[in-house]
Amino acid sequence: xxxxxxxxxxxxxxxxxxxxxxxxxxxxxxxxxxxxxxxxxxxxxxxxxxxxxxxxxxxxxxxxxxxxxxxxxxxxxxxxxxxxxxxxxxxxxxxxxxxxxxxxxxxxxxxxxxxxxxxxxxxxxxxxxxxxxxxxxxxxxxxxxxxxxxxxxxxxxxxxxxxxxxxxxxxxxxxxxxxxxxxxxxxxxxxxxxxxxxxxxxxxxxxxxxxxxxxxxxxxxxxxxxxxxxxxxxxxxxxxxxxxxxxxxxxxxxxxxxxxxxxxxxxxxxxxxxxxxxxxxxxxxxxxxxxxxxxxxxxxxxxxxxxxxxxxxxxxxxxxxxxxxxxxxxxxxxxxxxxxxx
Amino acid sequence: xxxxxxxxxxxxxxxxxxxxxxxxxxxxxxxxxxxxxxxxxxxxxxxxxxxxxxxxxxxxxxxxxxxxxxxxxxxxxxxxxxxxxxxxxxxxxxxxxxxxxxxxxxxxxxxxxxxxxxxxxxxxxxxxxxxxxxxxxxxxxxxxxxxxxxxxxxxxxxxxxxxxxxxxxxxxxxxxxxxxxxxxxxxxxxxxxxxxxxxxxxxxxxxxxxxxxxxxxxxxxxxxxxxxxxxxxxxxxxxxxxxxxxxxxxxxxxxxxxxxxxxxxxxxxxxxxxxxxxxxxxxxxxxxxxxxxxxxxxxxxxxxxxxxxxxxxxxxxxxxxxxxxxxxxxxxxxxxxxxxxx
DNA sequence: AAATTGATTGGGAGCGCTTCCATAAAGTCC
DNA sequence: GGACTTTATGGAAGCGCTCCCAATCAATTT
Numbered sequence: 001x002x003x004x005x006x007x008x009x010x011x012x013x014x015x016x017x018x019x020x021x022x023x024x025x026x027x028x029x030x031x032x033x034x035x036x037x038x039x040x041x042x043x044x045x046x047x048x049x050x051x052x053x054x055x056x057x058x059x060x061x062x063x064x065x066x067x068x069x070x071x072x073x074x075x076x077x078x079x080x081x082x083x084x085x086x087x088x089x090x091x092x093x094x095x096x097x098x099x100x101x102x103x104x105x106x107x108x109x110x111x112x113x114x115x116x117x118x119x120x121x122x123x124x125x126x127x128x129x130x131x132x133x134x135x136x137x138x139x140x141x142x143x144x145x146x147x148x149x150x151x152x153x154x155x156x157x158x159x160x161x162x163x164x165x166x167x168x169x170x171x172x173x174x175x176x177x178x179x180x181x182x183x184x185x186x187x188x189x190x191x192x193x194x195x196x197x198x199x200x201x202x203x204x205x206x207x208x209x210x211x212x213x214x215x216x217x218x219x220x221x222x223x224x225x226x227x228x229x230x231x232x233x234x235x236x237x238x239x240x241x242x243x244x245x246x247x248x249x250x251x252x253x254x255x256x257x258x259x260x261x262x263x264x265x266x267x268x269x270x271x272x273x274x275x276x277x278x279x280x281x282x283x284x285x286x287x288x289x290x291x292x293x294x295x296x297x298x299x300x301x302x303x304x305x306x307x308x309x310x311x312x313x314x315x316x317x318x319x320x321x322x323x324x325x326x327x328x329x330x331x332x333x334x335x336x337x338x339x340x341x342x
Numbered sequence: 343x344x345x346x347x348x349x350x351x352x353x354x355x356x357x358x359x360x361x362x363x364x365x366x367x368x369x370x371x372x373x374x375x376x377x378x379x380x381x382x383x384x385x386x387x388x389x390x391x392x393x394x395x396x397x398x399x400x401x402x403x404x405x406x407x408x409x410x411x412x413x414x415x416x417x418x419x420x421x422x423x424x425x426x427x428x429x430x431x432x433x434x435x436x437x438x439x440x441x442x443x444x445x446x447x448x449x450x451x452x453x454x455x456x457x458x459x460x461x462x463x464x465x466x467x468x469x470x471x472x473x474x475x476x477x478x479x480x481x482x483x484x485x486x487x488x489x490x491x492x493x494x495x496x497x498x499x500x501x502x503x504x505x506x507x508x509x510x511x512x513x514x515x516x517x518x519x520x521x522x523x524x525x526x527x528x529x530x531x532x533x534x535x536x537x538x539x540x541x542x543x544x545x546x547x548x549x550x551x552x553x554x555x556x557x558x559x560x561x562x563x564x565x566x567x568x569x570x571x572x573x574x575x576x577x578x579x580x581x582x583x584x585x586x587x588x589x590x591x592x593x594x595x596x597x598x599x600x601x602x603x604x605x606x607x608x609x610x611x612x613x614x615x616x617x618x619x620x621x622x623x624x625x626x627x628x629x630x631x632x633x634x635x636x637x638x639x640x641x642x643x644x645x646x647x648x649x650x651x652x653x654x655x656x657x658x659x660x661x662x663x664x665x666x667x668x669x670x671x672x673x674x675x676x677x678x679x680x681x682x683x684x
Numbered sequence: 685a686a687a688t689t690g691a692t693t694g695g696g697a698g699c700g701c702t703t704c705c706a707t708a709a710a711g712t713c714c
Numbered sequence: 715g716g717a718c719t720t721t722a723t724g725g726a727a728g729c730g731c732t733c734c735c736a737a738t739c740a741a742t743t744t
Contacts, residue, residue, distance in 0.1 A: 003462070005700055016724045021702060029722055052403065052463035053700035055394035056729045063442075082424045089445035098458055100405075101443045103431040116440055120345075121394035121730080228627060259627060285570060285601060347730055358694045363732060371692060395730035398699045463700080 004047045013041040063098040065123040069131035087301025118144040125308045132194045147311040161319040170326040171204025178245045187220035187243035189234040201249045224253045231256025245273040269335030288332035346389045355383045405440040407465040411473035429643025460486040467650045474536045489653040503661040512668040513546025520587045529562035529585035531576040543591045566595045573598025587615040611677030630674035
């Protein structure tokens with residue numbers, strides 16, 4: 001269709017290339033009549049400026065990268081990531097940026113992807129889902145000087161801009177709620193110990209218990225991997241410890257836990273109460289409906305983009321930090337609607 | 343870090359720009375010793391070629407676009423899309439392409455996104471999830487002459503390359519299975535009538551019944567929207583027609599239907615058997631485990647990329663078509679394991 | 685030994701845009 | 715009404731790469 005160039009448009013509109021460029025970029029100082037004439041030619045010819053040429057000349061690609069590291073690339077088994085991606089994509093649309101998606105599936109992928117990310121002239125900035133502790137990717141990106149926003153607090157946050165929710169506090173509130181309802185043996189299905197999310201949520205769990213003078217019983221703490229099936233196995237491992245309530249560090253794990261509880265012939269919440277984390281759509285329609293911590297996943301992604309654009313515009317110093325609020329959504333699975341706390 | 347250019351590398355290695363370029367692009371006819379010397383300088387300096395300049399000079403961006411149209415942007419509520427995206431991303435990694443993701447969330451988004459997609463010099467090709475019938479996007483893309491592969495048969499497939507599964511046949515097999523099990527009032531929760539997937543699956547449903555001399559009872563056909571909640575409401579609408587089996591056009595809807603059935607105080611599969619479509623991970627862990635049609639979602643995405651690269655390489659004529667196989671996965675929800683067919 | 689071939693290398697012309705600078709035209713001021 | 719701004723436009727120099735073409739030189743052929 002259009003192998004047209006600025007030059008062609010300029011000729012047809014009887015102006016110079018510069019003027020067409022000004023029109024294209026909404027620069028002031030173009031006579032209204034000229035602007036109209038140029039726009040008309042553009043419309044008629046169906047001209048679209050060449051992105052690569054623009055990027056090369058202006059040194060801005062209007063493109064952001066979203067990197068989902070290997071450790072989380074089981075990924076699309078947890079609806080958290082699609083939601084996040086959606087929020088990010090919305091923000092990109094809104095601010096007229098293009099989103100490049102990098103799913104790191106393997107070490108091999110990582111080797112291939114990294115040069116592409118750090119290649120100059122491709123991305124104006126990078127969003128990185130924080131992964132495992134010890135993941136090299138963040139350090140490499142940081143070193144490459146690309147504007148970078150991390151989603152989820154990195155283990156080593158010096159100089160890094162990131163967005164997150166206050167996981168400690170959120171978990172603290174959820175578990176406190178169980179304590180108030182009078183449960184005595186409250187367990188937790190934590191995430192893998194090598195991520196800050198997991199650590200923070202477990203921390204909140206422990207703090208809620210300790211503050212009420214409860215002891216921490218290690219047999220009531222098991223580790224899952226944020227997936228349904230992981231929660232299922234974790235719950236099976238937890239059952240012998242006879243918990244009367246469980247705080248799962250993700251909704252997916254909570255659903256798995258509920259399946260394990262039912263299969264063991266126990267009732268929710270009468271025998272074991274369950275609280276999750278995320279408030280994904282299926283939490284509300286689970287049987288029974290899941291009490292859970294709502295975190296604003298898509299808004300988190302949206303905000304991350306806004307911060308990234310700020311970094312691109314105004315430099316990365318000082319690092320920006322945004323902590324978003326969570327909310328405990330009380331439904332049936334915690335027994336609050338049936339039981340009275342002390 | 344690197345505002346280095348080819349020129350700098352050339353100077354440091356004592357060769358010309360051309361030679362460095364040859365090394366970078368694995369051209370033959372570079373003396374082994376020179377190649378090594380150049381690579382060493384590149385390694386030492388941490389040089390990465392500028393993507394925009396490359397694209398501009400070579401007229402290839404090594405970037406593909408994935409467009410998910412508005413009609414499916416409820417999107418991440420159905421795990422189908424994440425899976426598909428994953429398959430596509432894998433293929434992109436494998437073939438060293440970068441993936442740009444375009445989630446069309448609104449009419450406004452579409453207006454903003456379309457120019458970006460058709461802007462020359464950004465994408466070498468486009469993957470489009472087929473959306474509603476009458477969606478303009480495909481026609482516009484087709485008209486813009488970008489290499490294009492559609493995922494899911496488009497309503498008007500002339501000249502279009504696409505990948506799909508044989509939905510008619512897959513549905514036919516699923517419903518035939520229910521017929522063989524002896525169910526007499528087999529209903530279906532179809533997808534919205536404005537997409538080819540829905541039409542094909544409904545077609546397969548009807549064909550399976552008609553071929554066995556059954557009548558089509560319109561009250562046994564209701565429409566969902568491929569979501570869990572849509573399936574839930576559809577099932578509620580279906581209950582008065584007293585079906586003894588239901589074929590849902592997606593697993594998400596099947597899950598919703600099962601919830602509605604349970605809430606009505608009926609048992610699965612004793613009172614109503616359920617069959618889904620997709621075989622998403624949660625199908626296996628549903629209660630009872632869901633009998634469903636497995637379609638190779640990620641491989642479909644992978645294949646779509648391969649076809650697209652073929653189009654880019656060898657031209658779009660003739661259009662390529664790939665239909666992948668499905669498989670009926672028999673679990674508990676259809677009652678096959680308890681009941682004997684005639 | 686002259687001619688031909690083939691493998692290497694360098695030079696230079698773009699790719700299609702942005703943006704700085706110079707220039708021209710049109711106001712503005714006392 | 716001349717000196718000075720302000721506004722609008724064109725020209726040209728890149729942005730950093732690829733790739734064609736010509737040049738060089740060694741190896742091979744006749």
